Amino acid sequence: MMTSSSTARPRFAFLRDPLAALASAAATGDAPRLWLGPARVRLLVHPEAVRDVLVTRQRDFRGLAFEAARRIAGDGVLQAQGEAHRRQRRVLQPAFHRERFGTHGAVMSTHAARWAAARHDGETLPLRNAMVALTLGIVGESLFGDADAAAVDDVRDYLDAALSLYGPLVVPVARWIERVPLPSVRRVRTRRARLDTRIAAIVAARTEAARVGAPCRDDLLTMLLSARDAELAAERAVDAESPRNVAHGGANGARRPLDDRWVRDEIMTLVLAGHETTASALTWAWRLVAEHPDVEARLHAEVDALDRDIPTLDDVPRLPYVRAIFDETLRLHPTVPFIFRRAMAAVPLGDGAPGVVLRPGEVVVLSPWVTQRDARWWDAPDTFRPERWLDDADRAARPRFAWFPFGGGARVCIGEHFATSEAVLILAAVARRWRLRIAPDHPGRERTRLDPLAPTRPPSTWRMRVETR
Ligand code: HEM
Known part of the structure; x- marks a missing residue:
């Protein structure tokens, strides 16, 4: 029988070492329950249960935003629920359509080539910081265009201040902290105000340019603003026909005004969600390539076969091995290692957890890190083997949700x-000229902060040496 101290210990196992806690829970079955601090949650391991939560029964679940995340990034699409989420997603989606990718691709290719050209033989780099600066530059120029690209520095300055204030707070303390007159609180306020002013000025300039018929800039912000205007016009038309629709919603499904604050929140969400995740994956990819000479040789052979020095979006389909390196990196080190949902109704799970019925209010955790290392779906699951992605039969035999580093469903x-095009272009542009080696003085793992991305974030202490090929 367990003693009270041995029952107390597992409550903090997740907080101490989330990945080890998930792995030991997963070893006991497909729907184990585990303590997440004071709360009991259910881990769903089987790909069919992942599909139930993300796709088949998605309307019965709510995303679970930490209070701290909402304080940091506001009410962007990442935090929205129900009807509000569908609407925000509808407005954002056109900016990410494949046909818009020409512009994003050119930004990615130029930044990747510029980064590769600025290196010199023998240089050592703090790799994650270098990848963060590169992906931040790409997301900044994709959002604001080259003329206003520096606005992304205001976003990052604000996010840095907010992350260090709220980052460790996963409880409602975040709501109260702003009332305390600390220098760090003042810093967040000042930087948020500066960001608001900057975004309001950019939006006003774009609106005026559109009014006088100046040529449109081809960036995410322009697309966001025009999709917003189309959404508002469509809503006005519907509201004029049936005015009672105007006040629909409820706490979580209510419409919010698509005003400058909304624009700011979506921009912060895109910057927050859209650069560190990719930068961390690239950092892992470089390290794995450096540790696997056979993979590195095949990577070099593929990029050398390209007929131009600066790979472009058109080259991405010609780089299946580079893509396989990225997919395999995200399998072993998914940079979003878990996804939380709360059941809003009783949900019987299907083949992935037969007999399990989730209670309304129950919190589930899906973990790409666990499912993507499950020996039922992956041969030699802990081995880095990009080749597995090139075998069509192998891929077809695997359940769809055996790999879900980008989540799924709505x-x-x-x-x-x-992210995928960006990573392939960066890996290819750099690998054409350089090989990256783990520098001999690399000081190993650092302590990671308690935040949802920390468990699979590579240490910022890794240094890589750049060598001419
Ligand atoms: C390797 C890089 C990336 C990884 C691993 C990743 C992973 C994820 C995952 C797992 C989710 C779903 C979370 C959930 O279901 O609760 C998500 C959502 C999201 N990601 Fe990414 N992401 C990456 C890159 C990006 C980039 C480049 C952008 C934008 C430029 C972006 C913007 C977003 C947004 C806005 C959402 C919220 C979507 C919604 O709730 O409707 N992500 N990401």
Whole structure:
């Protein structure tokens, strides 16, 4: 029988080492329950249960936003629920359509080539910071265009201040902290105000340019603003026909005004969600490539076969092995290692957890990190083997949700294609000229902060040495 101290210990196992806690829970079955601090949650391991939550029964679940995340990024699409989420997603989606990718692709390719050209033989780099700066530059120029690209620095300055204030707070303390007259609170307020002013000025300039018929800039912000205007016009037309629709909603499904604050919140959400995730994945990819000479040789052979020095979006289909390296990296090190949902009704799970019925209010955790290392779906699950992605029969035999680093269903990552194209172009542009080696003075793991992305975030202490090929 367990003693009271041995029952108390598992409550904090997740907070101490989330991945080890998930792995040991998963070893006991497909729907184990585990303590997440004071709360009991259910881990769903089987791909069919993942499909139930993300796709088949998605309307019975709510995303679970930490209070801290909402304080940091406001009410962007990441935080929205129900009807409000569908509407915000509808407005954002056109900016990420494949046909818009020409512009994003050119930004990615130029930044990747510029980064590769700025390196020199023997240089050592703090790799994650370098990848963060590169992906931040790409998301900044994709959002604001080259003329206003520096606005992304205001976003990042604000996010840095807000993350260090709220980052460790996963409880409602975040709501109260702003009332305390600390210098860090003042810093967040000042930077948020500066960001608001900057975004309001950019939006006003774009609106005026559109009014006088100046040529439209081809960036995410322009697309966001025009999709917003189309949505508002469509809503006005519907509201004029049946005015009672105007006040629909409820706490979580209510319409919010698509005003400057909304624009700011969506921009912060895109910057927050859209650069560190990709930068971390790239950092892992470089390290894995450096540790696997056979993979590195095949990578070099593929990029050398390209007929131009600066790979472009058109080259991405010609780089299946580079893509396989990225997919395999995200399998072993998914940079969003878990996804939380709360059941809003009683939900019987199907083949993935037969006999399990989730209670209304029950919190479930899906973990790409666990499911993507499950030996039922993956041969040698802990081995880095990009080749597995090139075998069509192998891929077809695997359940769809054995791999879900970008989630799935209505809340699937809006930036999945953006991130994948960006990563392939960066890996290819750099690998054409350089090999990256783990520097001998690399000081190992650092302590990670308690936040949802921390468990699979590579340490910022890793240094890589750049060598001419
Ligand atoms: C390797 C890079 C990336 C990974 C691993 C990743 C992963 C994810 C995952 C797992 C979700 C779903 C979360 C959930 O279901 O609760 C998500 C959502 C989201 N991602 Fe990404 N992401 C990446 C890159 C990006 C990029 C480049 C952007 C934008 C430029 C982006 C923007 C978003 C947004 C806005 C959402 C919220 C979607 C919604 O709730 O409807 N992500 N991402």
